[in-house]
Amino acid sequence: xxxxxxxIVIVGAGGAGLRAAIAVAExxxxxxxxxxxxxxxxxxxTCAAEGGAAGVVKANxxxxxxxxxxxxxxxxxxxxxxxxLFVNEIxxxxxxxxxxxxxxxxxxxxxxxxxxxxxxxxMRTWYAADKTGFHMLHTLFQTSLxxxxxxxxxxYYTSDLIxxxxxxxxxxxxxxRTGEMKLFRGKSVIVCTGGAGRIFPFTTNGAIxxxxxxxxxYRAGVPLKxxxxxxxxxxxxxxSGILLTEGCRGEGGYLLNKDNYRxxxxxxxxxxxxxxxxxxxxxxxxxxxxxxxxxxxxKGNTVQGKWGDIVWLDMRHLGEKLINERLPLVRxxxxxxxxxxxxxxxxxxxxxxxxxxGGIHTDINAATPIxxxxxxxxxxxxxxxxxxxxxxxxxxxLLVFGARxxxxxxxxxxxxxxPRDALVTAQAADAEGxxxxxxxxxxxxxxxxxxxxxxxLSLEEGCGIYRDEKSLRDTVAVxxxxxxxxxxxxxxxxxxxxNTDLYQTLELGAMIECAETVVHSALLRTESRGAHQRxxxxxxxxxxxxxxxxxxxxxxxxxxxxxxxxxITKSQxxxxxxxxxxxxQAA
Amino acid sequence: xxxxxxxxxxxxxxxEQDKEPFFQTYTVPCEEEWVVLDALNYVKDEIDRTLSFRWxxxxxxxxxxxxxxxxxPKLGCKxxxxxxxxNIRVEPLDNFPIERDLVVxxxxxxxxxxxxxxxxxxxxxxxLAAGEYIQTPAQLKAFKQYSMCINCLLCYxxxxxxxxxxxxxIGPAALALAHRYNMDSRDVGRSAREHVLAAHEGVxxxxxxxxxxxxxxxxxxxxxxxxxxxxxxxxxxxxxxxGIGGK
Amino acid sequence: xxxxxxxxxxxxxxxxFMTHARFKTYMLHEISSVFVALYMWLLIDGLFRxxxxxxxxxxxxxxxxxxxxxxxxxxxxxxxxxxxMSWFKAVPQAMRIQQGEHFVDGKLIIGGHYAALGAFxxxxxxxxxxx
Numbered sequence: 001x002x003x004x005x006x007x008i009v010i011v012g013a014g015g016a017g018l019r020a021a022i023a024v025a026e027x028x029x030x031x032x033x034x035x036x037x038x039x040x041x042x043x044x045x046t047c048a049a050e051g052g053a054a055g056v057v058k059a060n061x062x063x064x065x066x067x068x069x070x071x072x073x074x075x076x077x078x079x080x081x082x083x084x085l086f087v088n089e090i091x092x093x094x095x096x097x098x099x100x101x102x103x104x105x106x107x108x109x110x111x112x113x114x115x116x117x118x119x120x121x122x123m124r125t126w127y128a129a130d131k132t133g134f135h136m137l138h139t140l141f142q143t144s145l146x147x148x149x150x151x152x153x154x155x156y157y158t159s160d161l162i163x164x165x166x167x168x169x170x171x172x173x174x175x176x177r178t179g180e181m182k183l184f185r186g187k188s189v190i191v192c193t194g195g196a197g198r199i200f201p202f203t204t205n206g207a208i209x210x211x212x213x214x215x216x217x218y219r220a221g222v223p224l225k226x227x228x229x230x231x232x233x234x235x236x237x238x239x240s241g242i243l244l245t246e247g248c249r250g251e252g253g254y255l256l257n258k259d260n261y262r263x264x265x266x267x268x269x270x271x272x273x274x275x276x277x278x279x280x281x282x283x284x285x286x287x288x289x290x291x292x293x294x295x296x297x298x299k300g301n302t303v304q305g306k307w308g309d310i311v312w313l314d315m316r317h318l319g320e321k322l323i324n325e326r327l328p329l330v331r332x333x334x335x336x337x338x339x340x341x342x343x344x345x346x347x348x349x350x351x352x353x354x355x356x357x358g359g360i361h362t363d364i365n366a367a368t369p370i371x372x373x374x375x376x377x378x379x380x381x382x383x384x385x386x387x388x389x390x391x392x393x394x395x396x397x398l399l400v401f402g403a404r405x406x407x408x409x410x411x412x413x414x415x416x417x418x419p420r421d422a423l424v425t426a427q428a429a430d431a432e433g434x435x436x437x438x439x440x441x442x443x444x445x446x447x448x449x450x451x452x453x454x455x456x457l458s459l460e461e462g463c464g465i466y467r468d469e470k471s472l473r474d475t476v477a478v479x480x481x482x483x484x485x486x487x488x489x490x491x492x493x494x495x496x497x498x499n500t501d502l503y504q505t506l507e508l509g510a511m512i513e514c515a516e517t518v519v520h521s522a523l524l525r526t527e528s529r530g531a532h533q534r535x536x537x538x539x540x541x542x543x544x545x546x547x548x549x550x551x552x553x554x555x556x557x558x559x560x561x562x563x564x565x566x567x568i569t570k571s572q573x574x575x576x577x578x579x580x581x582x583x584x585q586a587a
Numbered sequence: 588x589x590x591x592x593x594x595x596x597x598x599x600x601x602x603e604q605d606k607e608p609f610f611q612t613y614t615v616p617c618e619e620e621w622v623v624l625d626a627l628n629y630v631k632d633e634i635d636r637t638l639s640f641r642w643x644x645x646x647x648x649x650x651x652x653x654x655x656x657x658x659x660p661k662l663g664c665k666x667x668x669x670x671x672x673x674n675i676r677v678e679p680l681d682n683f684p685i686e687r688d689l690v691v692x693x694x695x696x697x698x699x700x701x702x703x704x705x706x707x708x709x710x711x712x713x714x715l716a717a718g719e720y721i722q723t724p725a726q727l728k729a730f731k732q733y734s735m736c737i738n739c740l741l742c743y744x745x746x747x748x749x750x751x752x753x754x755x756x757i758g759p760a761a762l763a764l765a766h767r768y769n770m771d772s773r774d775v776g777r778s779a780r781e782h783v784l785a786a787h788e789g790v791x792x793x794x795x796x797x798x799x800x801x802x803x804x805x806x807x808x809x810x811x812x813x814x815x816x817x818x819x820x821x822x823x824x825x826x827x828x829x830g831i832g833g834k
Numbered sequence: 835x836x837x838x839x840x841x842x843x844x845x846x847x848x849x850x851f852m853t854h855a856r857f858k859t860y861m862l863h864e865i866s867s868v869f870v871a872l873y874m875w876l877l878i879d880g881l882f883r884x885x886x887x888x889x890x891x892x893x894x895x896x897x898x899x900x901x902x903x904x905x906x907x908x909x910x911x912x913x914x915x916x917x918x919m920s921w922f923k924a925v926p927q928a929m930r931i932q933q934g935e936h937f938v939d940g941k942l943i944i945g946g947h948y949a950a951l952g953a954f955x956x957x958x959x960x961x962x963x964x965x
Contacts, residue, residue, distance in 0.1 A: 040697070042738050043641075043649045098719040101707040101771060103727060103734050110721035134648050135734065142705040142764075154697070177686055178836040206643035239620055242646045333646060336665065337620075449632035492636040495603045496837040498687040501636040602839035658854065684840035692840050724935045747857060750845040796860045797924065811927030818928070 001428055002182045006034035006151070007413050008406075009170055009186035011158045011213060013037035014044030015133070015395065016377025016402035017192035018140035023406025025147035031410065034184050036153045036173050038208065038503070041141045045194055045206045046398065049133025050245035050329065052115060052125035053395035055091040060585070061122040063087045070393060071571045073119040073285050074357075074386020075530035076546065077226065079567040082364045082382045086393075086400050093399035094126050102139040103128050105326070115326075116250040116278050116587035117392045119285035119578075123278070123587060125392040130245050130329045133395060156182075157503050158212065160431040161189065161220040161373065162424050168220070168373035169419035172431040176503065179496030181435060183428040187416040188372045188409035191217055191360060192402060195378040196514040198507075200353040201456035204236055204243035213379045215510035217360045218517065222368045223550035225381040225564065226358035227514070228522035229531045231389055232290035232465050236352025237337050238307030244330050244349060246391040248315055248342075249282035250587065251326055255289070256312040256346070257301040263311075267292040269579045278584030287388040287531045288578065290351035294465045303348070307338070312346035319343075351465060355394060357385040357531065358521070361550060361564070366405035372416060374409050376401040383548065387530020438505065444490030448501070448508050451489070455482045455508075455515055463519050468535040472523040479519055480558070483512050517551035517559050524561050525549060542573050592616050593668065595626050597638065598678040600685050608685060610676070611635075617668055623675060624652050624663035627689075640689035647804055650737035653680050653744065654689050660741035660802045680744035682754065696740060699757050702783050703765035708776025726772040733767035733812050735805045736760050742799035742809055748792055756792040757783065759799035759809030766812040769819065781823060790816045863920040869913035922947045 008024050010017050013035050021035050037044065056066050066087040071078050094112075098104055104112045105127050117125040128135040144150050156173040159181070163169070170185040193213025197205030218224050234255070235244045249255070252275060257263040262281065265272045269284045269292070276283055293311060296302050302309045315323060315330075320343045323331055327342070334340050340347045359381035366374045366382070377398040384397055455478070462475030486509060493501035527541035528534050548564040595615050600608040613634055615626045624642055631638050642652040645664045652663035655678040657671060668675075683691035713720065742759035743749050749756045765784055769777045784790050793813045800810040851857040876898070883894040897903060925947060926940030 039641075039643065039649075039651065040693070040738075043643055043651045045644065045649070047648050047650075047737070048644045048646060092715050095715050095719050099707065099709070099713055099715070099773075101768070101773065103731055104719075106722055106724050106727055108724060110723040110726070112719055131648070131735075134737070138734070138736075142700075143707075145701045145704075146706050177692075178838055180836055206645065206649060208643045240645060329648070336647075336667065448636070495601060495637070497602050497839075498639050498690050500631070500639045504631075600841055602841070603837050608841060608843070681843070682845070684842045686838070686840055725932065728935050728937075729932060747845075747850055751847060751850065795924065795928075796857070797927070798854075798856055798860075800927065801856065808927060811930065814924075814928035815930065 001432060002180070004034060004182055004184050005032070006184060006186045007031040008033050008188050008190065008409050009184045010035045010190045010192060011171060012044070012192035012194065012377070012379070013041035013141075013152065013154075014192060014194055014377065014398070015046035015137055015140060016398035016405070017190070018137070018144050019399050019402030020190050020192060020376060020406035020409070021150045022140065022144055022147065023403040024410055025149045027407055027410045029147070029149050031149060031413065033150045034153060034186065035150055036156045036158055036171070036184065038155060038157045038176070038212070040154045041144075041152070042138060043208070044137060045209055046137040046395075047134040048204065048206060048243065049136070049395055050130045050243060051117060051247040051250070052127035052132045052392045053090070053094055053136070053399070054117065054120060054125045054390070054392040055094040055396060056087065056124055057091055057094070057112065057126070058114060058122070058124065061124050065121050066124060068571060069120050070384060070390055071386070072574070072576050073390040074384070074388055075540065075576060076542075076568070076571070076573040077229075077383065077386030077529060077548070077566060079364070079383050080569040080571060081567045083384050084569065085364050086384045086397065089400045090396040093396065093403065097136060097139060097399070100139050100143045102135055105129060115247060116276055116283055117390070118246050118249065118283050118289070119279060119390040120392070121278055121582065121584050123585065125250070127247065129325070130247050130327045136395060157506065158216065159435065159506065160427070161216050162427045163220045163370055163373075164419055164423045164427070167371040167416070167419070169424050171216075172428050174435070176498055179499060181432045183424070185419070185424060187413035188374060190366075190374040190376065190405045190409050191379060192375065192377045192405070193379045195356040195359070196511060197353050197356065199455065199459055199511045199515045199518065200230070201453075201460050202236070202241045203353040204233060204241055205353070210507035210511050211379075211514035212507060212510045213375070214359055215513040217368065217373070217375065218513055218551070218553045220370060220373075221553065222370055222373065223361045223552050223562070224358060224514070224517045225361040225548050225550055226383060226387070226521070227356070227517040227551055228525055228549060229357035229387050230353060230463075230518065231286055231355040231357060231531050232351040233286055233354035234289035234293060234351050235313055235349040236354075237333065238310050238348050238350050240337050241352045242333050242337055243352070243354065244313065244333070244347065245327070246286070248313060248327060248330055250276065251315070251322060252276050252318055252587075253282060253313055253315040255282055256314050257296050258303045259301070260312070263296050263301060264289065264292055267295065271580055276587040278587055279582035280579050280584055283584070283587070284578045285388055285390060286354075290465050291533060293351050305348070307348050308350070310348040310350045313349045314346050315342040316344060316346070355389055357381070357383070357387065357389050364404075365408040366401050367408060372412050374405040376405040387532060438502070439491060439494055441490050444488040446485045446489045448489055448505050451482050451486055452508055452511070454478060455512060459515060459519070463522055466533045466535050467522055469523070472519060475519045476523060479512065479516050483516065486512055513553070520559050520561055521549040521551055546573060590616060591619060591668075592673070593626065594674045595630065596674065596676040597627070597630070597689070599638070599688055601637065601687060619669060621668050622664050623654070623656055623661070623666040623668065623671075623677060626668065626675070627663060627677065639687050648737055650739035653739040653741050654678065655680055655744060660744040662739060662741070662804050665804055680740055682743055682746070682750045683740070693740060695754050696738070696743060696758070696761070699761040700738070700764065702757070703761050704776060704780050705764045705768060707768065707771065707774050708779055709773060710775045720773045722772050729772070730767045730770035733763050733770065733807060736763060736807045737805055739804065741802045741804065745798035745802040747796055747798070748794060752788065752792060755788045757789055759813065762790055762793075762816060763807055763809035763812040766816045769816070777819070777823070781820065784816055785820045785824065790820055793817075859920075862916060866913035866917040869910045870917050873907070873910040873914070918951070
């Protein structure tokens with residue numbers, strides 16, 4: 001097996017991975033960086049983020065406001081030391097992006113413009129029309145080309161982390177164009193592989209969001225934290241699950257039920273004002289809005305039609321000029337996919353799985369419990385998002401914690417001693433052996449697509465916007481069954497060159513592992529908090545559950561769920577208040 | 588949702604067993620709302636697991652799923668079945684070596700992208716504490732269109748010059764990106780990019796067929812960018828002849 | 835390289851433009867320039883004849899009035915039109931005019947070109963005493 005030596009190995013080249021790579025290159029240009037990704041960097045799913053990135057920059061705003069919005073938005077499951085650090089560092093990161101060329105939308109004066117966003121008391125979301133993630137990703141990718149120490153390995157599927165004696169020493173990855181496995185040895189490893197939204201059937205997430213990195217870290221012994229918290233974005237296009245940014249509502253769009261009534265006023269989010277008020281109505285947090293949809297649906301107030309169960313997103317009053325300037329992609333997607341022009345038509349929408357609040361357990365330095373292993377971006381859980389992420393905090397998170405992961409990985413690399421060669425080689429051989437065994441397996445009856453479908457549907461049915469014990473137990477059983485049958489999957493494609501049957505099979509394995517942590521964590525959390533709503537336990541229970549769920553891998557059965565204290569520094573848990581009482585700024 | 592059945596003719600090439608590419612036809616039951624990518628995924632999931640193609644976002648922004656569909660370079664996620672007949676032919680993009688099936692080798696493009704220095708070259712590094720650069724909406728507008736490229740490579744597939752020069756021509760997307768940075772009020776790197784843009788295989792290789800701009804799914808208009816770059820390149824050449832420095 | 839065997843499809847260097855309607859239109863534009871050039875040559879020749887004296891000039895005049903030359907002139911004129919139209923159509927791409935946050939509408943730029951062409955043609959016709 002070919003061995004590639006680097007000082008820092010980064011797995012994943014989306015926003016967080018690229019930011020980490022640049023941070024390493026700037027901290028110490030002499031360090032060799034191996035940046036691996038299963039896709040070319042510009043294909044990473046950061047590109048699909050639309051709305052913006054929050055950072056305090058205007059005179060009427062304060063770090064304290066951003067802190068409070070984030071902590072209460074996360075229903076107090078956020079670690080407050082992490083949030084404090086995040087709100088302090090994010091603006092500097094956004095300015096850095098500006099210096100690197102990110103085409104932020106501007107005010108007439110030439111300063112960056114900000115827009116309103118859900119759950120934020122003050123306008124503080126920096127944006128680049130409705131393609132913020134796209135511009136950030138391409139800015140980071142193009143900027144990364146400046147640094148000769150960043151060596152990219154595009155289209156390498158990372159299969160396993162190499163861990164010895166509580167420390168991470170690298171990973172094994174398959175070069176997709178040859179099918180050859182290679183061993184990457186490094187002093188520090190950073191995992192930035194994104195979320196796992198594809199475990200659900202109806203999601204804004206791209207095909208690549210299969211939780212590979214989460215599963216890899218999980219198998220290596222790192223707990224996955226707060227995995228039961230899965231964010232439904234309230235406005236996805238029916239059928240395709242394509243995201244329509246929260247910016248639609250930030251700019252003043254309404255959500256209407258079948259009677260053209262702004263139903264959110266019935267869910268403690270009112271009063272319904274014609275122009276947007278922050279933290280009210282359509283600018284409430286995503287968990288509340290998605291739950292309101294579910295309630296409306298139960299009341300029979302949603303629209304039944306060729307797209308199933310939907311409500312309307314009304315942007316007609318915003319006018320063609322504003323829509324073209326600030327929401328051009330939304331217009332393009334709506335016309336193409338549902339034949340509705342936001343300028344003249346109501347656009348059908350429904351909640352759609354969008355983001356995993358949970359992920360690889362890290363501290364505020366992006367360090368996992370395994371020495372030398374770091375993680376940042378959606379795959380990690382620091383946690384600044386708690387039980388519900390506020391829109392426009394994730395693009396910020398990948399910058400702040402991507403950069404921190406890079407810097408702390410450099411520090412670690414200075415102190416690390418060489419791994420035991422023989423052990424590393426043996427682990428790599430094991431990883432290769434597993435792939436070879438998969439190729440040799442024959443006669444299996446299970447199809448990847450069928451297993452994936454069963455897992456997908458079961459999660460939506462039993463572990464969606466609302467859950468209860470029965471639905472969760474049913475899903476636990478289905479996932480266990482899928483996991484058992486997965487061992488009997490046979491590759492139909494036995495070739496080496498760009499064998500996507502192989503990668504989809506490995507991705508399914510990762511998804512099953514992520515899914516089991518989601519559903520087991522959800523089953524044991526007998527309370528309702530943020531995005532985790534239990535019909536059989538409707539109240540938040542701070543006595544028993546003001547703590548992070550920690551799912552540990554168990555190769556022979558269900559994950560072991562443990563708990564970890566939440567860091568509370570200055571904001572004691574209280575009721576989450578939206579609507580008139582929240583005192584949000586008029587947008 | 589209404590159903591229909593299409594014949595999907597896909598160019599197959601499995602280097603370990605096929606001497607050369609050939610067409611394989613799949614019968615695919617479709618929903619009327621589908622795009623070509625959905626039909627390919629149906630084949631992958633239900634009919635033939637050996638078919639390989641790239642895709643991810645399904646919303647015109649990641650740039651993975653560029654294929655030639657009925658002779659025209661298109662994004663698979665933006666090619667709606669409603670716009671096609673019942674026989675649809677899907678091939679890999681032209682002008683790139685076929686790695687396998689619909690997957691092409693794009694190393695050449697990635698090198699070209701890097702060669703144009705697609706990043707801000709500032710006059711002097713500005714401290715973060717000094718805040719952002721002032722850039723008016725008009726200054727932003729001057730380059731914004733050219734920053735929208737998703738690197739899907741439809742333009743390289745459509746560009747005859749790229750093929751006729753055996754891939755020597757730097758090509759539409761990379762040149763448009765160079766122009767994007769040249770036009771950015773924060774950038775002073777035009778002279779650093781000039782030797783690439785003004786080289787034989789740079790902007791002057793473009794004969795303004797204009798196909799790149801026609802097929803671009805994001806309205807980037809690389810052909811326009813290249814013609815404008817020709818003008819600035821000529822001006823830079825002339826001013827350097829008479830000894831006045833350019834940007 | 836291992837099992838890799840990337841396959842490059844060939845592109846005909848002589849008939850590539852027959853593969854797509856867009857390329858045929860492009861070639862038509864390119865070919866039209868040959869006629870434009872030839873007709874220019876004919877006109878320049880006329881100037882030389884004029885300089886040579888009345889006899890040479892008269893000979894040239896009767897040459898261009900020959901029915902065959904008239905037919906060729908008409909064909910050349912058709913190509914002139916094609917060449918002009920395809921160039922004018924492309925002008926807004928090559929020449930963006932920014933006014934504040936907006937670009938001048940391409941149709942306006944194209945229209946301006948046609949207006950200028952019309953005005954100049956009229957000027958020539960007046961000069962020639964035709965109009």
